[in-house]
Amino acid sequence: MAINIHPMLDFTRCILCGCATATPTPVWLDAIRVLSRYNQVAAGAHESRRISFGYCYCLPTPWQSRHCVDIPSGRFFVLHEQCWRYARKKLYPSGKPNLKELYEILCELPPSRVTDDDGACIDPAYSGPSQYYPCREQSLEEFLQGDKEFPEPSSSMMEKTSSFYNPTDPFRRLPLEIREKVALLLPSHEFLALRRVSRVMSAVFHDNFFWKSRFRRDTDCGYLDYIVCGVTGLDQSELQNQNTDWRLFYHASMKIGNKFETTIKVWEVVQWIKDVIAARTGLHAAPLWFSGRALQHYHNDSCATGRRVERAKVSPSLVKIGVTMVSSKTVHERDKFWPRWKVFDTETDILAVELISKEHEDITLGTRNKKSKNICPRNLDKAMDAYYRQQNIRNKNKKAAPESPFDGNGVRVLFNAKPEDFNGFRIRYFNEKISSLGVLWKNIAYSFHNQPQAFGFDANDECVFDIGMQMQDVVEVVATFEVRHSQPLTLCSL
Structure with missing residues (x-):
């Protein structure tokens, strides 16, 4: 049975690495397999010609991405041949793969990237298809x-x-x-x-x-x-x-630079699949949803300097949570058509999360800028209101660009977080990092009209995920940081 895959309507990126398929160069991107739910058979695309593509000469929109909110609309998954061989060797080193089980697990694999305004997938590690390196093992x-x-x-x-x-x-x-x-x-x-x-x-x-x-x-x-x-x-x-x-x-x-970027992505997915398989046999507890992979041991430091995972136990004597936030490079320009300032390339970097206790030593995740100004959420909220008013001011003669509270050395927001009040975090996830963060409190009925505060913003202010992580008890905080621009560390997951 042939499976017709339409590049415009179907999910045409590799489910394991998220990279494109049906791309002329390099060749490895177009050597694929398909894992189907109909007969649970992984068929080689170019060996048996069992898979036919509905190619379009003029694509009106870019490729679909693995990084959508829902699972693929088609009842199959596309995998690069390189990624498939790597995953098969890791998951089933001495036997035939259980394709039905693998398909069911991949259905639980959520998106790990986002798309830009035009719907194109954002691959920050690559400048173009020629920069894509295949998933492989080196001796x-x-x-x-x-x-x-x-x-x-x-x-x-x-x-x-x-x-x-x-x-x-x-x-x-x-x-x-x-x-x-x-x-x-x-x-x-x-x-x-x-x-x-x-x-x-x-x-x-x-x-x-x-x-x-x-x-x-x-x-x-x-x-x-x-x-x-x-x-x-x-x-x-x-x-x-x-x-x-x-x-x-x-x-x-x-x-090695980004030569192993694809391999590391697939390796992390494979480790998660291994844990899911082990949990299904009753040998281990089920792992967290894949988006919470920062909590897993296999998602540790990528290198000595760069992405790293930091953990901290929450003390019973916790009184405050400090969040150090600073603006990246901000470009302001007077709008030609409206009497206001336009803001370009503005985003907030979260450099550190502090757990401040009464009886124990304070714990800092990330790197705090000691020159940041201490501020409470209420005063920061007022400063943000003033900033937005200044952005939309109609005084055409005003020459000074508006100044964000996060500009310069940034701010250190001190949230009240006593154990009887602290209930989790609200995070707003933008382009592969958290740019906005707030604290949830117990005994507060949050609603559409009464949302918890989350401070910070992104360049386009288009949030990919807005999550209220409301928990009964917060035992440990796990944060993933990575180097971005000139800042030492930036929070990319929590």
Whole structure:
């Protein structure tokens, strides 16, 4: 039975990676399989010609995207051949895939990207189809090609680590074995920061076992765990060599840029599918919905500097939640047709979320700007009203552009959050990040006319998801941050 797929009406992006199909170049984007609910058969598109496409010479609108709110309208899923082979090897390494089960699980996979005003999918990691790299596994030899020795540290770093001495360093009292245990528990970016303030921790930096641990499933480079475990068909003869330089391998993996962007996306989806399959057999509890993947262990640091997941337990003595917010670059222009200012490229970056307690030490997720102005929600609400009035002011002679409360060093919004009142967060999710955040309180009847406050905005002010995460008890806060523009960290999921 042939399956006719129309690029305008059907869901034509790969359900695993979200990238386009039926694209002339590169070739791997157009080598696809289809997983159908009718006969549960994955058929090769160009091998058996069982799949026919309804090509259009003039496409009136861009490709449909995986990143829609609903599941695909067609009763099938399109997968790149490369993504399918990768997923099949990971999910069913020693047996025939259960296609019916896989189809049912993929129906639960929600969107992970958004579209722009024209409906085109936004792929921030790629500048064009020629920049798309296929989902694939690389051998250790391929990674280390051209890297024979670990580069020498900079002169400033050598001087700092050799001459620095901290007499109050508590790690001096610990034997090397315990220091290694401590380092193994830390994300790489925290360890690299720790060795700057503790000279004795620099010894772990040269420990080969520590760097090998960076490739376990729950750590920075978990998507490369197959190299350490040797569970792939690739030639891994070097794995038996005790002289393998894992620090050099880690360094090489940090230089791959976006070449593994597609692989990492598919790897995360596959780990989630694995957990769903395990839950169906009764071996484990069911994982969270895939949009909550930041809570999963497999979605950890992508690299030492960049996206990372931070967690914090909520103290019973919690009194306030501080949110540091700052404007990205803002461009104002006087409207030619209306007597007001137009705003371009304006969005809010959330740099930090603080849990402020009465009896315990305050916990900060992200990086707080200490120069940010402290402000309460009520006063920020007034400042925002004044900002919007200034935007629409009809004084044609006014030359100064309106100033947002988030401009400059930004603000540190202090929300009341006592345990008896705190009930969760309201988040407004824009282009793959949270630009607006607020706090929910108990015993308040929220409605369409009485919505909880959420401060911050995006360039187009078009929200993709507006979610009120109302919970009975908040035990832990998990935030995913990543580097954006000149800001050190920006909240992209909560």
